[in-house]
Amino acid sequence: MLLIHCPYCEEERPEMEFRHAGEAHLERPKNIAEISDEAFAAYFFYRDNPKGVVFERWRHLHGCARFFNAARDTVSDKFLTTYKAGQPKPDLVGAANMNIPAKSGKSGK
Amino acid sequence: MSSAGEHRIAGVGRLTPANPVRFTFDGKAYSGLQGDTIASALIASGVHLVGRSFKYHRPRGILSDGPEEPNALVGVRRDAARATPNVRATVQEIYDGLNAVSQNRWPSLSFDVGAVNDIASPLFSAGFYYKTFMWPKVAWEHVYEPFIRNAAGLGQAPTEPDPDHYAAQYAHCDVLVIGGGVAGLSAALAAAESGARVILCDERAAFGGALRFEAEARLDGKPGYDWAQDAAATLAAMDNVRILSRTTAFGYYAQNFVGLAERVTEHLAAPAADAPRERLWQVRAGRVIIAAGAIERHMVFANNDRPGIMLASAARTFLNHHGVAVGRKVGVYTANDSAYAAAIDLKKAGIDIPAIVDVRDNPQGSAIDEARAFGIRVLTGHAVTGTGGKLRVASMIVEPNKGGAAEIIPVDALIMSAGWTPSVHMFSQSRGKVAWDAATERFLPGTYAQDCVSIGACNGTDRLEESVSEAIAAGESAAKATRKRAKKSKVKIAVEGGGDWTGSMLGAGPNGANGKVIKAFVDFQNDVTAKDIRLAVQEGMHSIEHVKRFTTNGMATDQGKLSNLHGLAIAAEALGREIPKVGLTTFRAPYTPTTFGAIVGHARGELFDPARHTPMHESEVAAGAVFEDVGPWKRAWYYPRAGEDMHAAVNRECRTVREVAGMFDATTLGKIEVVGPDAAEFLNLIYTNPFLKLGVGRLRYGIMCREDGFIYDDGVVGRMAEDRFHVTTTTGGAPRVLQHMEDYLQTEFPHMKVWLTSTTEQWAVIAVQGPKAREIIEPFVEGIDLSNEAFPHMSVREGTFCGVPTRLFRMSFTGETGFEINVPADYGRQVWEKVYERGKSMGMCLYGTETMHVLRAEKGYIIVGQDTDGTVTPYDAGLGWAVGKNKTDFVGIRGLKRPDLVADGRRQLVGLKVKDGKTVLEEGAQIVADPNQPVPMKMIGWVSSSYWSENCGRPIALALVEGGFERMGRTLYVPMPDRAIEVEVTGTVFFDEEGGRING
């Protein structure tokens, strides 16, 4: 069971209190009604699935109930950082013991 | 002769003859002493034969004195329901009345028919089953496989529900110490005295680890074992320490989360009825100190598996701890100095040691000198190349490594040591990477992945003195790292003595019988020989994982604690590669097998998944309701009266609702309070329907999609005020709908000022439906005008009901005049009783979910999850009217436009009329256009809801049919195994098509 730092509660709590909520930094297109089938599929179905650092969302369901973001290494399952929803992707260069995927620049958005 | 066994030596060992314990093995009575294991007590009585091996059914004895035991597994039976298979005789303590039986033999342990496999063993080489049993084809399933299955397996699984219970506890600590030998105890003392909160666990009944057999060591001037007991007592008395004996650290998970299994009552003759059998500890530790020790390896040579052949350290434990000699004439075969210490201890106790056979050419050291000084014959540069005996070893065949005459030396026991394997299991489970130490031929902790440290023998620290200083340093540093105001401990432990052993042998020893069938066992339980491993390599299994899987080496209940390194070495030799190049198989949890019950803990019966009840539950029980499970809820399904089956009850309830009225518990529907200045705009985005113009006091049926455009949930939404909505969801959908809404609110529309609160548990909801509904509730209502004009269908008012604040909904899921009375949950039962009392006197009935389903189907109202299945759009369900035409955005707007969702031929919700007027279709039945086509048939739809409608006097059904809206009036078929049922496609409303009753 992972130990997760909630950036709102500012506490480390066991995974049982949290719900994973998929890839982070995916923004719903403002003009969603107008986008192409491909753009819609890219938004709704296609996912980064890196072996290395993933940017993902969690919700502190049995706590403050807030959604927040995390950077986690999917090889070691260690969290590099967690941060509030709406904050930009952190610059993780130099973070220790990371498995940086061969091409991490494509995570986009 | 001692009553506790003729091999018990007076004055030796730590057990008290004053505490005899009686037990049985295979029906025969034995006596042992308090503190004995089944193994030590049986050996004391001269019994070595305790089991049969997995494949060849070879007679097997006791190999070890601990949890690494591969052979001595027995069944222990307290009573019919408390029978436990595969209990390690070397771990299980005896208690008065313990009843143990041997396993995997028939008809008896000494005469086992299965032993014929041993004679045919040349056939049963590694992986033989992959090469045969293929003809004739059907024979695998009916002949070969049942035969193999019956021959395999060990003990008998229990057959009755387990009456014992299991406990569970979470714990946090600064420092968790795994292993209570000298290193673990020292580390725990240092950490605890530095002020850290410490948990110390050890798998055995008593602390002390190797000090159980290491008789020479003295700590703080005391015999080592006594020091260990004092240290444990000191720790136990400290407030910041919890010490757990009989507790296995079995699994090391992410972020220093460690599972411990504590055996609470398995050693007791008469456990208290309320005591758990085992307890699971889930510990989150700041730092973990691994002090798991090392495990002695056996020597691999021909017929090394006869009863009476065992590890030297085990023999030494049996002697020095239990006071039991493993034989009267004990041979020794070793590659390590430690076996000398065992031989000397036995010799001192008066046991004959005919020879120590040391495979090393020129071993040096005090142990060897001492053995010679005792007059023991030491044969260096020799190997044991075979053994004699049948159900017990009777002799060892000794040959010089350089060639020469073999000597047969009679023995009645043979002890051996190929060196010690550090227990890196927990380190490896923590995802640390082991490193090969070529000088000592062992894997040691290399790169750490979590906040843990290995100390003592599991870290390759051999000398006692070094272990102690390493442990104290580790304990102090762990306290410092995890505790803000850690003080420096004053722990100092004076150390004298302790073995300083060297020597190691990996793989098979020399053997003098080339060309013959040699059974030199690597993995005892799974009957894997050195030859099997070579065969695996010969057949192309070049990865150690392949070797393991092909031969099953290391896959027995001991999980390779003894066999893995030997197997690896033999494979490496056969491959001509170095051991670290061949690699190590992965260590996986659990360290030793862990009882399901301990893992399950309290989660049994009612606590498996606690049921949710509504406030009116007890009233419904009293009214005779039968309940169904809907999600976590127990919902009243129907209310049978005397003599009624479900069908009759539902027919009566359906009729009564439409003729008089019925009352229904709708509490389980999810409820969310949506509040804030942007609440209407928010709902306008979440639902397909328009919500901006919904008037205060009005209700709207809403449909919710995900972005993919498929129906996700539905429910009625009431506008309580400009900025306040009362949202209802399906019963099962409540949590996910709230999650869905929160997701959008917090992350996509964070600018909106809206607050969401789950109110499912706050409101009890009582639906009163039927022509007399208004009349029934009228006397209870204050502050609300119930007339059609003032309070039309699909509106909501606040007032009081039975004097209790209410949100009264005028709505209907039956097509009748209806009200849903929301009152605070605590008042639900009281209101329910009051309404029922009055309604009953007017002919009203209670109705359950089944009647609710029938009545709504008569009106063509869908149930999300029954008439929709995650592939149905609002348009498919005939609910296109609920999609706001002028909205520029809502969740699902784009998904709904995808090519396949607007294509022709989508499955659309229609009604079905059964032509014969009486057959109730089966829900889930498939629909075809041509019933006479061959299989596979082209299916064009399926029946989603189907009931006998008492009110219509005929069966009714809803179905999803390809292009259904275009097929009105057409005939289709529902093929059943015996016939095809003819149906006509109709609209979905079967009763009161004009819909007048709802406004009655």
Place this chain on the structure above:
Amino acid sequence: MRRYSGFALVREAMRGHKGWGQQWSSPEPKKEYDVIIVGAGGHGLATAYYLAKEHGITNIAVLEKGWLGGGNTGRNTTIIRSNYLYDESAGLYDHAVKLWENLSQDLNYNVMYSPRGVMMLAHNVHDVQVFKRHIHANRLNGVDNEWLTPEAAKEYCPPLNISQSARYPVMGAALQRRGGTARHDAVAWGYARAASDRGVHVIQNCEVTGVRRGGNGQVTGVETSRGFIGAKKVGVVAAGHTSVIMEMADVRMPLESFPLQALVSEPVKPCFPCVVMSNTVHAYISQSDKGELVIGAGTDQYTSYSQTGGLHIIQHTLDAICEMFPMFTRMKMLRSWGGIVDVTPDRSPIIAKTPVSGLYVNCGWGTGGFKATPGSGHVFAHTIANDNPHRINTAYTIERFNSGRLIDEAAAAAVAH
């Protein structure tokens, strides 16, 4: 190839098994192949085998970064069944079951296919509706699947608790008698041996690190830890690592990889005659020929390549097992492990061409890929050989996520694979 038989076994037994050769060769990679398969799991090896056997393409390399069969093939709970709802799924999985039935003979390797029956338990009215929908659809598709009352279910599986006082009482079960299990390692080894015999190179310890493409975008080969290897066609069958490999070819996938755990008990004498699945309480159990209870657990909630998972996932599964089989609390967990499963948005696989010419992908099997192994390899081989899908995998495209034409068994049935 030395043919396996009882006769050969007896002969070899008499001469110390000296005559058995390597089951598969371990050649050095050539400079170029007609087809490279990335991933030597069951699906990849089966693909190579059927390419060689049915399409006459034998100049093939199967590249494996670790040891063959070491991924999900060697880590799953070996359940085989085909009682899926949709025509597309029933077609694919039943194709596989038909191949399973003769696989030992076809490969001359006993894969121990054991059609002991797979029973899926219904615990509430919704389950009953869903299972009956499956049974009717299966019957009209020619797939066996039958409804059992609770009593009949208990007769088929005597340890089953059908007490009405259970938290979720058993209301019946759907039984597929042709369903069952097979020996997972033997499937990988049998395919490897048979493919190798037809000239396929199975190259282990060879990690793909890049996908090379020519000027027109066409695949020209792969970079590996053992150097560049050229190929006209590359089929990616890398399970949990598919996204990683496809990223090398600049193809983003609708996939996420999750940890999935399983466990076995200590071996006991035969006590559990069939396979039982319960999606409502999340339990999957059978007994291996060795006597171990083989129990499938669920996925963790987060994506991961760690091949480990949380203890609470194991707990949740054993809770359910002991609720349905209350005599098993005294059994012991012997070993637990994890795999990495790649999951698509509709939880059905992708077996298809890709936007890159010469690049093919077979992935997204989620938690249920083992059962499809022969069928998957068979139709993927067809797809690669003909640059066009087989009739059976026509619907399993990547493009379905654009059009919305999903194959969503789980949504349709609330049934996990």
